[in-house]
Amino acid sequence: DQQVKQNSPSLSVQEGRISILNCDYTNSMFDYFLWYKKYPAEGPTFLISISSIKDKNEDGRFTVFLNKSAKHLSLHIVPSQPGDSAVYFCAAARDSSNTGKLIFGQGTTLQVKP
Amino acid sequence: EAQVTQNPRYLITVTGKKLTVTCSQNMNHEYMSWYRQDPGLGLRQIYYSMNVEVTDKGDVPEGYKVSRKEKRNFPLILESPSPNQTSLYFCASSLIARQGTPYEQYFGPGTRLTVT
Numbered sequence: 001d002q003q004v005k006q007n008s009p010s011l012s013v014q015e016g017r018i019s020i021l022n023c024d025y026t027n028s029m030f031d032y033f034l035w036y037k038k039y040p041a042e043g044p045t046f047l048i049s050i051s052s053i054k055d056k057n058e059d060g061r062f063t064v065f066l067n068k069s070a071k072h073l074s075l076h077i078v079p080s081q082p083g084d085s086a087v088y089f090c091a092a093a094r095d096s097s098n099t100g101k102l103i104f105g106q107g108t109t110l111q112v113k114p
Numbered sequence: 115e116a117q118v119t120q121n122p123r124y125l126i127t128v129t130g131k132k133l134t135v136t137c138s139q140n141m142n143h144e145y146m147s148w149y150r151q152d153p154g155l156g157l158r159q160i161y162y163s164m165n166v167e168v169t170d171k172g173d174v175p176e177g178y179k180v181s182r183k184e185k186r187n188f189p190l191i192l193e194s195p196s197p198n199q200t201s202l203y204f205c206a207s208s209l210i211a212r213q214g215t216p217y218e219q220y221f222g223p224g225t226r227l228t229v230t
Contacts, residue, residue, distance in 0.1 A: 006156075034217065043118070043204050043221030044157070089156060093217070100145060100164050101172060102219070104157035 003027045004092050006105035014113055019077040021108050023090035026071065030092040030103075035064060035075050038087045038107070047088075048075070080112045116141045118222035120205050126228045127195055135190045135225050137205030144210045146188035147172070147219065148180065150201040157204065163188055164210065195229040202226050 005024045013019045023033075031052035036044035050057040050064045050073070057064050063076045077084055087107045094101075118139045127133055139146065147162035149172075159172030163182040177199055179191040188207075192199060203226075206219040 004156075009154075032217065036221075041223070043206070043223050045221065046218040049217060091157075100147070100162045100170065101159060102147075103159075103173075104149075106154055106156040 002106070003030075004090060004103045004105040006088075006090060006108045008108050009106070010109040010111070012111045012113065013080050015082055016079045019075075019080045019084065019110055019112065021075040021077075021088050021090075021110065023073045023075075023105050024071060025073075025092050027092070027103075028071065029094050032093045033064070033066060033073050034091045034093070034102070035062075036089045036091060036104075037084075038089065044089060077110075080110075082112050082114050085110055085112045116220070118205055118207055118220050120203075120222040120225050122225060123223065124226050126230065128230055129196055130194050133192050133195060133227075135192075135203060135205075135227070137188045137190065137222060138186050139188075139205075139207040139220070140186065141207060141209075141220065142185065143207035143220070144185070145219075146182065146205065146207045148178070148188070148190045149204045149206065150174065151204065151224075152201050160190070160203075195227075197229050200227060200229050 034049040035047040037047045038044040048059050048062050066073045087109050089107045090105045091102045121136045144165045148160040149157040151157050158174045161180040163169045205222040208219040
């Protein structure tokens with residue numbers, strides 16, 4: 001049972017345009033969400049996070065939006081750059097628990113074309 | 115340089131031959147974890163450790179063992195590897211946040227394991 005889902009395996013955008021990556025979750029107990037970026041032959045690296053008490057968090061070109069009622073979050077990259085081409089994973093956690101468990105989505109491969 | 119290291123990076127082995135993948139971090143992180151990445155399934159947590167001598171199962175622990183005798187090391191042990199354990203494995207570490215859930219995990223470069 002996939003509790004965190006990224007339904008788009010891939011996304012292709014033109015350099016300078018907006019990239020929007022989506023993530024849905026089913027467990028309403030999740031209250032902390034993260035995005036990781038992964039280049040080939042490297043481990044994932046943390047990108048941005050958001051707590052459920054917020055609906056938006058911004059860090060430079062990256063913004064994460066959280067819609068708790070829809071159990072949906074999205075990552076916006078503006079403007080997109082060729083160096084953003086990577087696999088993006090969303091992840092969810094229960095901040096209120098003490099389990100240490102992170103649940104990851106399947107990943108979305110972003111290609112930014114020059 | 116702050117980092118998580120894994121060894122070996124690549125390993126081809128045969129069914130039933132015990133193996134250990136080492137993981138070490140130099141950031142004094144309390145939390146460490148092992149994941150496997152498979153096509154279409156993303157990253158799935160195998161085991162995690164909140165501190166020395168404290169380990170717990172993730173979502174896919176069957177066929178794996180771990181130990182946390184020192185803060186910096188968290189080896190992954192496959193006592194009797196099988197072909198379905200062919201995968202890309204990542205070790206990660208992080209500080210424990212105020213309420214106990216580790217955020218912003220730092221990942222190692224990965225170990226590609228093939229079991230024939």
